[in-house]
Amino acid sequence: xxxxxxxxxxxxxxxxxxxxxxxxxxxxxxxxxxxxxxxxxxxxxxxxxxxxxxxxxxxxxxxxxxxxxxxxxxxxxxxxxxxxxxxxxxxxxxxxxxxxxxxxxxxxxxxxxxxxxxxxxxxxxxxxxxxxxxxxxxxxxxxxxxxxxxxxxxxxxxxxxxxxxxxxxxxxxxxxxxxxxxxxxxxxxxxxxxxxxxxxxxxxxxxxxxxxxxxxxxxxxxxxxxxxxxxxxxxxxxxxxxxxxxxxxxxxxxxxxxxxxxxxxxxxxxxxxxxxxxxxxxxxxxxxxxxxxxxxxxxxxxxxxxxxxxxxxxxxxxxxxxxxxxxxxxxxxxxxxxxxxxxxxxxxxxxxxxxxxxxxxxxxxxxxxxxxxxxxxxxxxxxxxxxxxxxxxxxxxxxxxxxxxxxxxxxxxxxxxxxxxxxx
Amino acid sequence: xxxxxxxxxxxxxxxxxxxxxxxxxxxxxxxxxxxxxxxxxxxxxxxxxxxxxxxxxxxxxxxxxxxxxxxxxxxxxxxxxxx
Numbered sequence: 001x002x003x004x005x006x007x008x009x010x011x012x013x014x015x016x017x018x019x020x021x022x023x024x025x026x027x028x029x030x031x032x033x034x035x036x037x038x039x040x041x042x043x044x045x046x047x048x049x050x051x052x053x054x055x056x057x058x059x060x061x062x063x064x065x066x067x068x069x070x071x072x073x074x075x076x077x078x079x080x081x082x083x084x085x086x087x088x089x090x091x092x093x094x095x096x097x098x099x100x101x102x103x104x105x106x107x108x109x110x111x112x113x114x115x116x117x118x119x120x121x122x123x124x125x126x127x128x129x130x131x132x133x134x135x136x137x138x139x140x141x142x143x144x145x146x147x148x149x150x151x152x153x154x155x156x157x158x159x160x161x162x163x164x165x166x167x168x169x170x171x172x173x174x175x176x177x178x179x180x181x182x183x184x185x186x187x188x189x190x191x192x193x194x195x196x197x198x199x200x201x202x203x204x205x206x207x208x209x210x211x212x213x214x215x216x217x218x219x220x221x222x223x224x225x226x227x228x229x230x231x232x233x234x235x236x237x238x239x240x241x242x243x244x245x246x247x248x249x250x251x252x253x254x255x256x257x258x259x260x261x262x263x264x265x266x267x268x269x270x271x272x273x274x275x276x277x278x279x280x281x282x283x284x285x286x287x288x289x290x291x292x293x294x295x296x297x298x299x300x301x302x303x304x305x306x307x308x309x310x311x312x313x314x315x316x317x318x319x320x321x322x323x324x325x326x327x328x329x330x331x332x333x334x335x336x337x338x339x340x341x342x343x344x345x346x347x348x349x350x351x352x353x354x355x356x357x358x359x360x361x362x363x364x365x366x367x368x369x370x371x372x373x374x375x376x377x378x379x380x381x382x383x384x385x386x387x388x389x390x391x392x393x394x395x396x397x398x399x400x401x402x403x404x405x406x407x408x409x410x411x412x413x414x415x416x417x418x419x420x421x422x423x424x
Numbered sequence: 425x426x427x428x429x430x431x432x433x434x435x436x437x438x439x440x441x442x443x444x445x446x447x448x449x450x451x452x453x454x455x456x457x458x459x460x461x462x463x464x465x466x467x468x469x470x471x472x473x474x475x476x477x478x479x480x481x482x483x484x485x486x487x488x489x490x491x492x493x494x495x496x497x498x499x500x501x502x503x504x505x506x507x
Binding site: 067070137 | 444466469470
């Protein structure tokens with residue numbers, strides 16, 4: 001058996017709360033982070049609502065130097081730095097101010113793309129024959145690995161520093177990549193997570209695919225309806241989530257708080273074979289991913305207390321429930337509790353997995369299951385498989401010991417991770 | 425524009441790019457941007473752009489190559505303003 005890996009720090013920058021206290025309270029009360037976006041209206045979008053973290057102006061000075069703030073126009077990078085630095089501090093780790101890199105500490109922080117707004121500025125300047133006026137930070141703000149590079153420089157990490165990218169699976173995948181690195185003994189502490197930009201250039205492509213809800217522009221908080229019979233499509237979001245993973249030995253040596261243990265997990269792909277495609281998952285691969293995750297954690301399916309699904313609020317949510325049920329061999333009242341946080345925050349795309357993993361772990365810490373919102377009318381195809389009471393409609397006191405979380409992404413890619421309280 | 429005024433304007437631009445262990449009082453006409461003021465070489469292009477905007481001039485690649493010290497920068501600015 002490999003080394004045990006625990007979670008010692010969390011950070012978040014979510015549409016319904018920036019920082020752990022605000023985010024926790026928002027989840028507890030079912031507060032929505034989905035708001036009307038006048039920019040999207042002005043640009044003629046069908047879906048004019050989105051989830052975007054609200055960043056107070058003076059907050060940035062806590063995370064960036066005045067020089068770093070000059071010409072900074074990459075929202076995902078901002079969210080990622082806030083979440084990442086918060087997680088580091090939450091784990092009682094300091095930025096490395098020594099003269100040598102900290103070889104034991106690394107970063108795997110994913111994103112879909114970086115600095116869409118900065119890239120747009122650059123395109124206008126280049127096309128206007130002003131390439132010489134791009135300045136020195138166009139590259140670092142628009143390179144995909146910008147986020148891991150910024151964080152590594154701020155924290156002085158000397159282990160692997162990289163960015164993963166697997167669409168909506170990115171955040172959950174980053175945790176499993178960091179987990180592997182620690183299990184194999186190649187690192188002691190890994191900051192992992194993911195971020196996603198805000199704005200029309202990110203969300204436009206999804207609007208064009210007609211997969212976003214268009215009837216809720218006057219009623220944003222009711223738009224994202226995971227598992228609901230009236231679900232119309234996912235609401236686009238953005239933000240970042242971050243976790244500090246650490247070997248159990250290292251965490252115990254430091255005497256730091258331990259939120260949870262990462263018991264195991266799995267990543268795979270459906271190869272876009274059968275019903276799998278660029279945009280739809282192959283069910284066999286989803287089920288296999290879940291089963292392999294359970295095996296790697298060394299647990300039985302019935303030990304799982306709660307599931308945090310991918311559950312984006314499309315008509316496919318029932319298919320996901322069916323896959324969970326079949327993979328775990330559990331149905332009806334035996335099925336674990338299940339929730340989706342996307343009803344409150346929307347689908348934060350490449351940031352979704354990490355924000356939702358942070359929320360899942362907060363449930364272990366707080367002794368609650370955060371309630372679903374907007375699914376009073378659970379889809380009948382879902383209640384054919386599991387009992388309605390397995391889908392909490394509001395936050396309930398409950399002390400889960402094992403939580404599993406899965407994310408599925410464009411490209412037919414899957415990730416499933418299993419967390420437990422340390423002394424279950 | 426007075427020489428003193430130009431120098432102050434240039435110092436204001438440079439100040440933003442100083443690392444935390446170098447103070448604005450360290451800026452002297454003879455200061456080398458990279459070896460003495462410890463400015464990241466990547467930021468020299470930003471200083472050039474700021475100088476262009478502040479003095480409403482355009483600097484060429486060869487001007488940039490010659491700009492090793494604060495005094496070099498002042499001289500190049502002078503030649504552009506009078507050119």
